[in-house]
Amino acid sequence: MSKKPASKRARTKQRRLSPDERRQEFVAKATEFFSEEGFGGGTRALARRLGVTQPLLYRYFPSKDDLIKEVYRTVYLEPMDSGWEKLLADRSRPLRDRLKEFYDAYTKVTFSRKWLRIYLYSGLKGLDINRWYVGIVRDKILSRIIRECRHQVGLSAQNRPNAAELEMAWVFHSGIFYYGVRKFIYESPVLESKEQMISDAVDAFLAGFERVFGEKEAVRAPAAKEVVI
Amino acid sequence: MSKKPASKRARTKQRRLSPDERRQEFVAKATEFFSEEGFGGGTRALARRLGVTQPLLYRYFPSKDDLIKEVYRTVYLEPMDSGWEKLLADRSRPLRDRLKEFYDAYTKVTFSRKWLRIYLYSGLKGLDINRWYVGIVRDKILSRIIRECRHQVGLSAQNRPNAAELEMAWVFHSGIFYYGVRKFIYESPVLESKEQMISDAVDAFLAGFERVFGEKEAVRAPAAKEVVI
DNA sequence: TTAATTAGTGATCGGCCGATAAACAACGGT
């Protein structure tokens, strides 16, 4: 193989991108790259994938860590949709329908090899942004779901969710989440219909919530165990 | 700081370990080390933690990769207990009790920072051993659970589980599993009583399985969707 | 057309990595 000046003026004129666009392009490709290689991936390999030389990265980002931070920022912020809370809270529709629609939407943005890998890597690193995200899920999504469940089974939806309810919502949520992990990370065969998986999970959750928390709580553990965390 | 001949005969006589014991000791410490640092962790840092010099590792293991393989081997095999299948299949006891006891035991060996981190790292690497483990869980645990659930709700427990049932068991199992991830990886606050979490999850799962698969399946999607995967 | 500015490259630095070889220290049988 000889030298490779290829792609030098490969396509007609190849508009020069504005600095901001170029930066964003780098971040986007870097996200793909790091999601595959992990954040241990080298800047030279990344630059090769971008079709540029390695030092050029340092014109756009002060350090590799800064680039990585931007990757996190875009990946975590991208899927957030403020409409979700309203969707979950809309009591003019059956709760079952709301939950199904919410998880259809939620998994549409989070179930990708890219997103899940970045998420797991950042979780293993113990990054603040991961903690922030977990907190958002708990406060904006799961707490809301519990309020709606309480209302559904005729309990007061006033107080904050207690720890046991929250845990049950987490187990439900995580079960769905892990479908994505099995499919896109483990590349293990899963039920081909994501919609059916969600539908069954929602039905099971609602049935379970009712059995565990509905009505006669007499048989359950003493209230001391249900401290709010 | 001067040279550090410390720990040279530090404790009385310091029995010299047999080669096999020494090897195992190295693997054990290496497991801890890699679970914290990830497998990108350096051999020098590992050796420092072992209190020896780096080249010594290469007397016991031909390469870093071989050491890592042994780490995987011990971590994955350690928790496997052949008694679990029997426990799950023992129909002289209520299914609810069997499931609770099984998950109490299962989470006792898998819920540790060490195990979970190694598991997630190997999953992200797409290692064969991870696929093998997922297959074991599916075939030895979840399939068994479904047979017992079917028997419980009066269905034939003969045929293999269909894809929808299997998925539901996965969602249940993953929900419990992720409690460990949240606690030990994300270090997020969780319901302090693991037993209650399991108990509620089991109750919800059983209620859900009955509602979704019990009796009148008329309302469910056409059978075509329930192909065995 | 020319000068100034910006985009991109080649060469290179120090540092850490996995791995090897040779020297040295400790033990065990006789």
Added chain:
DNA sequence: ACCGTTGTTTATCGGCCGATCACTAATTAA
């Protein structure tokens, strides 16, 4: 007390890493 064996260290190799700098090429403003 000796010597062979085994355990351990010191010194070092080539290679890849993140980062820097001086330089060239392309673009824009005049």
